[in-house]
Amino acid sequence: DSGVTQTPKHLITATGQRVTLRCSPRSGDLSVYWYQQSLDQGLQFLIQYYNGEERAKGNILERFSAQQFPDLHSELNLSSLELGDSALYFCASSPGTGFEKLFFGSGTQLSVL
Amino acid sequence: GQNIDQPTEMTATEGAIVQINCTYQTSGFNGLFWYQQHAGEAPTFLSYNVLDGLEEKGRFSSFLSRSKGYSYLLLKELQMKDSASYLCAVRALAPYTGTASKLTFGTGTRLQVTL
Numbered sequence: 001d002s003g004v005t006q007t008p009k010h011l012i013t014a015t016g017q018r019v020t021l022r023c024s025p026r027s028g029d030l031s032v033y034w035y036q037q038s039l040d041q042g043l044q045f046l047i048q049y050y051n052g053e054e055r056a057k058g059n060i061l062e063r064f065s066a067q068q069f070p071d072l073h074s075e076l077n078l079s080s081l082e083l084g085d086s087a088l089y090f091c092a093s094s095p096g097t098g099f100e101k102l103f104f105g106s107g108t109q110l111s112v113l
Numbered sequence: 114g115q116n117i118d119q120p121t122e123m124t125a126t127e128g129a130i131v132q133i134n135c136t137y138q139t140s141g142f143n144g145l146f147w148y149q150q151h152a153g154e155a156p157t158f159l160s161y162n163v164l165d166g167l168e169e170k171g172r173f174s175s176f177l178s179r180s181k182g183y184s185y186l187l188l189k190e191l192q193m194k195d196s197a198s199y200l201c202a203v204r205a206l207a208p209y210t211g212t213a214s215k216l217t218f219g220t221g222t223r224l225q226v227t228l
Binding site: 002004033035041042043044045056058090098099101102103104105106107 | 146154155156157158161200202204207214215216217218219220221
Protein backbone atom coordinates (compact mmCIF):
# COMPACT_ATOMS: atom_id res chain seq x y z
CA ASP A 1 0.00 0.00 0.00
CA SER A 2 1.58 3.28 -1.18
CA GLY A 3 -0.49 5.46 1.13
CA VAL A 4 -2.01 7.34 -1.82
CA THR A 5 -5.78 6.96 -2.09
CA GLN A 6 -7.72 7.37 -5.31
CA THR A 7 -11.46 7.25 -5.77
CA PRO A 8 -13.40 5.92 -7.50
CA LYS A 9 -11.63 2.78 -8.73
CA HIS A 10 -13.87 2.48 -11.76
CA LEU A 11 -15.98 5.02 -13.61
CA ILE A 12 -18.22 4.37 -16.60
CA THR A 13 -19.80 7.32 -18.34
CA ALA A 14 -20.99 8.56 -21.70
CA THR A 15 -19.45 10.89 -24.24
CA GLY A 16 -20.01 14.55 -23.49
CA GLN A 17 -20.23 14.03 -19.76
CA ARG A 18 -18.06 15.42 -16.97
CA VAL A 19 -16.39 13.45 -14.19
CA THR A 20 -14.23 14.21 -11.16
CA LEU A 21 -11.43 11.98 -9.96
CA ARG A 22 -10.16 12.36 -6.42
CA CYS A 23 -6.76 11.77 -4.85
CA SER A 24 -5.45 11.95 -1.30
CA PRO A 25 -1.65 12.00 -1.08
CA ARG A 26 0.52 10.21 1.45
CA SER A 27 0.66 11.87 4.82
CA GLY A 28 3.29 14.62 4.68
CA ASP A 29 3.57 14.75 0.89
CA LEU A 30 2.98 18.20 -0.57
CA SER A 31 3.14 17.37 -4.28
CA VAL A 32 0.42 15.63 -6.25
CA TYR A 33 0.94 14.49 -9.83
CA TRP A 34 -1.67 13.26 -12.31
CA TYR A 35 -0.81 10.78 -15.05
CA GLN A 36 -2.92 9.18 -17.78
CA GLN A 37 -2.11 5.66 -18.94
CA SER A 38 -3.55 4.22 -22.12
CA LEU A 39 -2.58 0.96 -23.78
CA ASP A 40 -0.72 2.50 -26.69
CA GLN A 41 0.85 5.54 -25.06
CA GLY A 42 2.13 4.55 -21.67
CA LEU A 43 2.11 6.93 -18.73
CA GLN A 44 1.53 10.52 -19.86
CA PHE A 45 2.15 13.36 -17.41
CA LEU A 46 -0.79 15.71 -17.06
CA ILE A 47 -0.14 18.15 -14.23
CA GLN A 48 1.58 18.67 -10.88
CA TYR A 49 0.44 20.65 -7.84
CA TYR A 50 2.63 21.56 -4.89
CA ASN A 51 1.08 22.81 -1.68
CA GLY A 52 -1.98 24.11 -3.47
CA GLU A 53 -0.24 25.76 -6.43
CA GLU A 54 0.15 24.48 -9.96
CA ARG A 55 3.82 23.60 -10.38
CA ALA A 56 4.26 21.88 -13.73
CA LYS A 57 2.08 21.14 -16.69
CA GLY A 58 2.33 18.34 -19.21
CA ASN A 59 0.09 17.27 -22.05
CA ILE A 60 -3.14 18.18 -20.33
CA LEU A 61 -6.07 18.96 -22.60
CA GLU A 62 -8.01 22.19 -22.15
CA ARG A 63 -11.10 20.06 -21.34
CA PHE A 64 -9.23 18.79 -18.28
CA SER A 65 -8.51 20.77 -15.14
CA ALA A 66 -7.20 20.04 -11.70
CA GLN A 67 -6.82 21.65 -8.32
CA GLN A 68 -5.26 20.93 -4.95
CA PHE A 69 -7.16 21.91 -1.84
CA PRO A 70 -5.83 23.24 1.50
CA ASP A 71 -5.98 19.73 2.99
CA LEU A 72 -3.71 18.71 0.05
CA HIS A 73 -6.15 16.36 -1.61
CA SER A 74 -6.50 16.90 -5.33
CA GLU A 75 -9.23 16.55 -7.90
CA LEU A 76 -8.93 16.05 -11.65
CA ASN A 77 -11.94 17.22 -13.63
CA LEU A 78 -12.52 15.81 -17.09
CA SER A 79 -15.25 17.42 -19.19
CA SER A 80 -16.84 16.98 -22.62
CA LEU A 81 -15.58 13.43 -22.49
CA GLU A 82 -14.63 11.62 -25.67
CA LEU A 83 -14.11 7.94 -26.38
CA GLY A 84 -10.37 8.53 -26.51
CA ASP A 85 -10.33 9.71 -22.90
CA SER A 86 -10.89 6.14 -21.75
CA ALA A 87 -7.77 5.28 -19.79
CA LEU A 88 -6.33 4.55 -16.38
CA TYR A 89 -5.72 7.76 -14.46
CA PHE A 90 -3.06 7.65 -11.78
CA CYS A 91 -2.35 10.09 -9.03
CA ALA A 92 1.06 10.09 -7.38
CA SER A 93 2.55 12.05 -4.52
CA SER A 94 5.98 13.03 -3.23
CA PRO A 95 7.30 15.14 -0.37
CA GLY A 96 8.95 17.85 -2.47
CA THR A 97 8.64 19.59 -5.80
CA GLY A 98 11.23 17.83 -7.87
CA PHE A 99 9.62 14.71 -9.32
CA GLU A 100 11.61 12.64 -6.88
CA LYS A 101 10.53 9.08 -6.00
CA LEU A 102 6.80 9.00 -6.69
CA PHE A 103 4.24 6.98 -4.77
CA PHE A 104 1.32 6.03 -7.00
CA GLY A 105 -2.28 5.41 -6.08
CA SER A 106 -4.09 2.39 -7.46
CA GLY A 107 -5.68 4.43 -10.23
CA THR A 108 -9.14 5.20 -11.59
CA GLN A 109 -10.19 3.21 -14.65
CA LEU A 110 -12.33 5.52 -16.79
CA SER A 111 -14.48 4.04 -19.53
CA VAL A 112 -16.26 6.47 -21.86
CA LEU A 113 -19.00 4.76 -23.87
CA GLY B 114 11.29 17.18 -26.24
CA GLN B 115 12.12 13.81 -24.82
CA ASN B 116 12.39 10.43 -26.48
CA ILE B 117 12.64 7.20 -24.52
CA ASP B 118 13.03 3.77 -26.09
CA GLN B 119 12.79 0.37 -24.49
CA PRO B 120 11.91 -3.05 -25.88
CA THR B 121 8.22 -3.85 -25.87
CA GLU B 122 8.45 -7.42 -24.59
CA MET B 123 11.00 -9.85 -23.18
CA THR B 124 10.81 -13.42 -21.99
CA ALA B 125 13.20 -15.10 -19.56
CA THR B 126 13.38 -18.27 -17.51
CA GLU B 127 12.94 -18.54 -13.76
CA GLY B 128 16.33 -18.34 -12.03
CA ALA B 129 18.01 -16.60 -14.98
CA ILE B 130 19.33 -13.05 -15.39
CA VAL B 131 17.67 -10.52 -17.68
CA GLN B 132 18.79 -7.06 -18.78
CA ILE B 133 16.22 -4.48 -19.86
CA ASN B 134 17.69 -1.60 -21.84
CA CYS B 135 16.51 1.98 -22.07
CA THR B 136 17.86 4.70 -24.33
CA TYR B 137 16.82 8.30 -24.07
CA GLN B 138 17.29 11.71 -25.63
CA THR B 139 16.54 14.76 -23.56
CA SER B 140 17.76 18.21 -22.71
CA GLY B 141 18.29 19.11 -19.08
CA PHE B 142 18.75 15.49 -17.95
CA ASN B 143 18.45 15.20 -14.18
CA GLY B 144 18.04 11.56 -13.33
CA LEU B 145 16.63 8.25 -14.49
CA PHE B 146 14.16 6.07 -12.64
CA TRP B 147 12.97 2.50 -13.04
CA TYR B 148 9.48 1.51 -11.94
CA GLN B 149 7.80 -1.89 -11.86
CA GLN B 150 4.14 -2.21 -12.77
CA HIS B 151 2.14 -5.42 -12.46
CA ALA B 152 -0.85 -5.67 -14.76
CA GLY B 153 -3.72 -3.49 -13.56
CA GLU B 154 -1.73 -2.14 -10.62
CA ALA B 155 0.13 1.02 -9.75
CA PRO B 156 3.77 1.55 -10.70
CA THR B 157 6.20 1.09 -7.81
CA PHE B 158 9.67 2.60 -7.53
CA LEU B 159 12.65 0.31 -8.13
CA SER B 160 15.74 2.45 -8.62
CA TYR B 161 17.19 5.88 -9.31
CA ASN B 162 20.41 6.90 -11.08
CA VAL B 163 21.66 10.44 -11.58
CA LEU B 164 25.41 9.76 -11.87
CA ASP B 165 27.14 7.30 -14.19
CA GLY B 166 27.58 3.81 -12.88
CA LEU B 167 25.85 0.90 -11.29
CA GLU B 168 23.40 1.02 -8.39
CA GLU B 169 22.73 -2.34 -6.76
CA LYS B 170 19.75 -3.17 -4.61
CA GLY B 171 19.31 -6.83 -3.84
CA ARG B 172 18.38 -8.81 -6.96
CA PHE B 173 17.93 -5.61 -8.96
CA SER B 174 20.67 -3.34 -10.32
CA SER B 175 20.46 -0.29 -12.54
CA PHE B 176 23.18 1.25 -14.68
CA LEU B 177 23.45 4.69 -16.24
CA SER B 178 25.70 6.21 -18.89
CA ARG B 179 24.80 9.86 -19.37
CA SER B 180 27.15 10.36 -22.32
CA LYS B 181 25.48 7.51 -24.19
CA GLY B 182 21.93 8.32 -23.08
CA TYR B 183 21.64 4.73 -21.93
CA SER B 184 20.46 2.80 -18.91
CA TYR B 185 19.70 -0.79 -18.10
CA LEU B 186 17.89 -2.64 -15.37
CA LEU B 187 19.40 -5.99 -14.43
CA LEU B 188 17.24 -8.57 -12.70
CA LYS B 189 18.99 -11.59 -11.21
CA GLU B 190 17.62 -14.91 -9.95
CA LEU B 191 14.34 -14.28 -11.71
CA GLN B 192 11.17 -15.29 -9.94
CA MET B 193 7.69 -15.77 -11.35
CA LYS B 194 6.52 -12.71 -9.42
CA ASP B 195 8.94 -10.59 -11.48
CA SER B 196 6.58 -10.95 -14.45
CA ALA B 197 5.51 -7.32 -14.89
CA SER B 198 6.13 -4.22 -16.98
CA TYR B 199 9.30 -2.27 -16.28
CA LEU B 200 9.10 1.46 -16.94
CA CYS B 201 12.10 3.65 -17.60
CA ALA B 202 11.47 7.31 -16.68
CA VAL B 203 13.66 10.35 -17.29
CA ARG B 204 13.59 13.52 -15.23
CA ALA B 205 14.45 16.80 -16.90
CA LEU B 206 15.10 20.31 -15.68
CA ALA B 207 13.23 23.26 -17.06
CA PRO B 208 15.37 25.68 -19.07
CA TYR B 209 16.36 28.92 -17.33
CA THR B 210 14.89 28.01 -13.93
CA GLY B 211 16.85 24.80 -13.41
CA THR B 212 13.97 23.28 -11.51
CA ALA B 213 12.69 19.80 -12.26
CA SER B 214 9.92 20.22 -14.75
CA LYS B 215 8.81 16.78 -15.74
CA LEU B 216 9.21 13.04 -15.40
CA THR B 217 8.64 11.29 -18.69
CA PHE B 218 7.96 7.58 -18.83
CA GLY B 219 8.81 5.17 -21.60
CA THR B 220 6.08 2.84 -22.81
CA GLY B 221 7.50 0.01 -20.71
CA THR B 222 8.95 -3.45 -21.26
CA ARG B 223 6.63 -6.33 -20.50
CA LEU B 224 8.69 -9.14 -18.98
CA GLN B 225 7.34 -12.66 -18.84
CA VAL B 226 9.13 -15.13 -16.61
CA THR B 227 8.58 -18.76 -17.55
CA LEU B 228 9.36 -22.06 -15.82
